[in-house]
Amino acid sequence: MQGTKLLLLFTCCIVYIFQVESCPEACLCYNEPKITFSCSQQRLTAIPLYIPTQTQRIFLHNNKITFVRATSFASCQNLTILWIHSNNISHIESGAFHGLTKLEELDMSDNYNLRSVAPLTFRGLVHLHTLHLNRCGLQELPLGIFQGLFSLQYLYLHDNNLHFLHDDIFVDLGNLTYLFLHGNKLNSLSENVFSGLKNLDRLLVHQNRLDYIHRRTFHDLKKVTTLYLFSNNLTVLKGEILSPLFSLQYLRLNANQWICDCRAKSLWNWLKAFKGSSSELECYVPPNLAGKDLKKLAITDLDGCANISFHQMRTGDFGVKGEEIADSCCQPPIDKSLITGTNAKSGPSSHISRVLPNIPVKDKENISKTKIIGNADPKKNKTYKSNNSSPFGTFTSKVDNSLTKLNQNNVFDSVEPSTVPNKKRLPCSKKVKCRMYQPGTSSGLPNLHTMDLLYITLIFIHQMHF
Ligand SMILES: *[C@@H]1O[C@H](CO)[C@@H](O)[C@H](O)[C@H]1NC(C)=O
Ligand SMILES: *[C@@H]1O[C@H](CO)[C@@H](O)[C@H](O)[C@H]1NC(C)=O
Ligand SMILES: *[C@@H]1O[C@H](CO)[C@@H](O)[C@H](O)[C@H]1NC(C)=O
Ligand SMILES: *[C@@H]1O[C@H](CO)[C@@H](O)[C@H](O)[C@H]1NC(C)=O
Ligand SMILES: *[C@@H]1O[C@H](CO)[C@@H](O)[C@H](O)[C@H]1NC(C)=O
Ligand SMILES: *[C@@H]1O[C@H](CO)[C@@H](O)[C@H](O)[C@H]1NC(C)=O
Ligand SMILES: *[C@@H]1O[C@H](CO)[C@@H](O)[C@H](O)[C@H]1NC(C)=O
Ligand SMILES: CC(=O)N[C@H]1CO[C@H](CO)[C@@H](O)[C@@H]1O
Numbered sequence: 001m002q003g004t005k006l007l008l009l010f011t012c013c014i015v016y017i018f019q020v021e022s023c024p025e026a027c028l029c030y031n032e033p034k035i036t037f038s039c040s041q042q043r044l045t046a047i048p049l050y051i052p053t054q055t056q057r058i059f060l061h062n063n064k065i066t067f068v069r070a071t072s073f074a075s076c077q078n079l080t081i082l083w084i085h086s087n088n089i090s091h092i093e094s095g096a097f098h099g100l101t102k103l104e105e106l107d108m109s110d111n112y113n114l115r116s117v118a119p120l121t122f123r124g125l126v127h128l129h130t131l132h133l134n135r136c137g138l139q140e141l142p143l144g145i146f147q148g149l150f151s152l153q154y155l156y157l158h159d160n161n162l163h164f165l166h167d168d169i170f171v172d173l174g175n176l177t178y179l180f181l182h183g184n185k186l187n188s189l190s191e192n193v194f195s196g197l198k199n200l201d202r203l204l205v206h207q208n209r210l211d212y213i214h215r216r217t218f219h220d221l222k223k224v225t226t227l228y229l230f231s232n233n234l235t236v237l238k239g240e241i242l243s244p245l246f247s248l249q250y251l252r253l254n255a256n257q258w259i260c261d262c263r264a265k266s267l268w269n270w271l272k273a274f275k276g277s278s279s280e281l282e283c284y285v286p287p288n289l290a291g292k293d294l295k296k297l298a299i300t301d302l303d304g305c306a307n308i309s310f311h312q313m314r315t316g317d318f319g320v321k322g323e324e325i326a327d328s329c330c331q332p333p334i335d336k337s338l339i340t341g342t343n344a345k346s347g348p349s350s351h352i353s354r355v356l357p358n359i360p361v362k363d364k365e366n367i368s369k370t371k372i373i374g375n376a377d378p379k380k381n382k383t384y385k386s387n388n389s390s391p392f393g394t395f396t397s398k399v400d401n402s403l404t405k406l407n408q409n410n411v412f413d414s415v416e417p418s419t420v421p422n423k424k425r426l427p428c429s430k431k432v433k434c435r436m437y438q439p440g441t442s443s444g445l446p447n448l449h450t451m452d453l454l455y456i457t458l459i460f461i462h463q464m465h466f
Contacts, residue, residue, distance in 0.1 A: 024048045034080070039063070047072045047084075057081040061107070064088050070095040079103055085132060086110040094118045097125060107132040109156065119144050130154040134180065138162055141169060152176050158204065159183035171196035178202045182228065188212035195220055202226040206252065209233055218244050230279060231255040236263045239270025249276040257284035260294050261306040262329035268302060271295050305330040 023029035027039035027048065034056040039048060044063040051058065053075045065087040073079060079100050089111040097103065103125050108114070109132040119142040122128065129151050138160035146152065152173050162184040170176065176197055186208040194200070194217060203224050210232035218224070218241060225247050234256040242248070251274070258264060260283035271278060271294070281294040286306035289297065 023052075024050070035078075040083075051076060054078060058083070060084045060087070062086045066090055068092040068096045070098075072096060073100060074098070076100070077102070080127075081105045083107045084111075088112075089114055092117060092121055094120055097122060099124065101126055103128055104151075105130040108136060109134045110136075112137045115139055115161075116142075117145060118142070122146065122149060125149060127151050129175075132156045133160070135159045140164060141166070143169065146170060147172055149173060150175060154178045156180045157184070161185055163187060163209075165190075165193050167192040168195050170194060174198055176200055180204045182206045182208065184208050186210055188214075189217045190214050191216045191219075193217060197221060198223065200224050204228045206230045206232065211235065213237060213241055215241050217241065220244075222246050224248060226250040228252045229256070233257055235259045235284070237267050239266035239268075242267075242270055242274075248274070250278075251276060252279040253281050254279040256281070258282065258294055259285050259306060259308060260289045260292070260297060261286060261302055261304055263305070264294055265299065265302050265329075268294060268297070268299060 023037070024039065026042040026044065027037060029038070029052065030036050035052070035054050036057040036059070037051050037055045038057075038059040040059045041062040044060070044065055047060060047065055047068065051073065055076050056078050058073070058076070058079060058081070061083045063086075065084065066089060068084070068089060068091070070093040073082065073096065077099060080102050082100075082103060082105070085107045086109070089108065090113040092114070097106070101124060104127050106122075106125070106128060107130075112135060114136040115138060117133075117138070122131070122145065126148065128149055131149070131152060131154070134156040135158075138157070140162065141157075143166045146155070146169060150172060153175050155170075155173065155176055155178065158180040159182070162181070163186060165181075165186065167190055170179070170193075174196060177199055179194075179197065179200055179202070182204045184207075186205065188210060189205070189212070191214040194203070197203075197220055200221055201223060203221065203226065206228040207230075210229065211234060213234070215238060222244060224245050227245065227248060227250070230252040232255075234253070236259055237253070242251075258281050267281075271281075278295070283289040283292050283294055283297075285308050289301065
């Protein structure tokens with residue numbers, strides 16, 4: 001009995017001494033279940049200078065820490081868990097986590113002002129299995145940032161400002177099972193962006209700005225069961241792109257701008273064969289199918305090629321690589337020359353300006369007319385045909401016909417009074433006046449002609465007079 005009392009007193013003394021000697025006032029230090037140093041929600045503006053070297057877990061979340069020094073955790077060789085989320089960290093000194101070879105979990109989420117991390121920040125964290133970098137205002141991830149993180153299983157990068165990912169950035173993450181990239185500003189997924197992710201199970205890339213996915217982007221993702229791509233700007237996605245996803249069970253593709261014409265056929269076929277569960281795919285164009293679920297259409301609804309503008313057509317077939325254009329049902333040879341060496345995202349005008357030097361004058365005009373067509377809103381004009389199965393998109397021969405029609409019916413005929421002699425129309429053939437015609441301002445042309453006629457008439461009257 002007395003022995004127990006003595007032991008209790010002794011223990012108290014030891015704990016007291018330990019706390020006095022090594023635990024800052026605002027913090028809580030305890031040894032079970034693990035040696036823990038906890039100072040959360042204490043309005044700390046800096047990481048405590050002295051953290052016991054034997055510490056295995058450090059909790060510093062919900063403070064106002066702004067800075068992580070290279071020396072902050074350097075002595076804690078046995079550290080396995082480090083939570084510094086929900087602070088205001090704007091800088092991490094290079095080497096801050098060096099030597100923490102036992103670290104398993106690092107949570108730095110909700111440090112909105114972090115914005116960037118140095119390439120070597122996580123180097124050597126060979127036992128890290130969870131890394132939270134979500135809501136850190138990250139604008140980019142440097143090449144090699146995840147190099148050597150062979151044990152990583154959960155990587156949270158969502159709700160940042162990422163607009164680009166380097167090829168092979170995840171290539172060492174053979175154990176990764178969750179990759180959360182949603183809520184960023186990614187425009188495209190390149191061929192090798194997900195290389196090496198052979199054990200990935202969940203890939204969330206929704207709520208980005210994706211308008212291009214390379215045909216081989218998913219080539220390593222044979223174990224992915226969940227893929228979210230909803231709320232992006234996808235217009236075309238070939239079924240073949242999804243075919244490496246052998247294990248897929250849950251697929252969400254809703255809230256994109258799907259083009260439901262011949263270009264959607266391979267996706268339609270893939271979806272028919274898909275055994276898992278998938279979201280709706282609301283058609284965006286053509287107008288008569290807008291809002292309908294691609295999965296519920298008949299394959300014959302997808303015959304033909306919708307009459308859509310460059311602006312609407314951003315995905316897939318309009319991608320950076322020529323090969324992807326070649327097998328499209330809508331793209332003609334001329335578009336190849338348009339695309340070669342240009343970016344999928346450049347607008348019609350930049351296409352044209354880059355293409356001009358290599359193209360004979362006649363073709364230039366054809367292209368500038370294509371541009372006019374591209375920008376015009378078909379719904380606003382009488383000449384718009386709701387017959388979507390007509391293969392307008394085949395720009396080569398068909399486009400010239402419809403363009404000629406457009407010129408004849410829509411511009412010249414509606415503009416020129418029928419009484420105007422034919423030869424009066426000739427001066428406006430190519431060089432000067434027609435160039436002034438701007439897309440969407442068809443009223444510019446009639447004014448020009450009226451002015452011309454007026455002027456000619458005036459001169460005529462003038463000469464008659466004298
Ligand atoms: C780290 O843990 C090992 C094994 O548990 C122990 O021997 C060593 O003393 C610890 N290091 C420190 C600095 O506490
Ligand atoms: C976070 O730090 C920035 C400077 O990096 C400062 O301007 C801002 O006021 C801080 N925010 C809070 C909530 O403390
Ligand atoms: C997965 O992690 C284990 C141990 O952490 C490691 O030995 C193994 O090499 C990793 N696998 C891959 C594919 O990197
Ligand atoms: C991209 O998609 C978002 C939501 O999915 C939409 O709000 C936005 O208008 C789209 N942008 C373009 C250029 O289509
Ligand atoms: C447009 O191109 C086609 C063939 O590429 C050519 O036959 C036609 O004359 C061109 N039209 C104009 C107005 O230059
Ligand atoms: C395509 O749209 C243009 C207007 O943008 C229209 O003049 C043309 O007739 C359409 N072509 C077809 C085949 O519907
Ligand atoms: C649509 O156009 C095709 C030829 O381009 C024609 O055969 C068909 O009758 C048209 N359908 C309608 C509804 O106008
Ligand atoms: C014939 C016709 O409806 N023309 C219209 C084409 O579109 C322009 C601009 O959208 C209108 O101003 C024209 O009336």
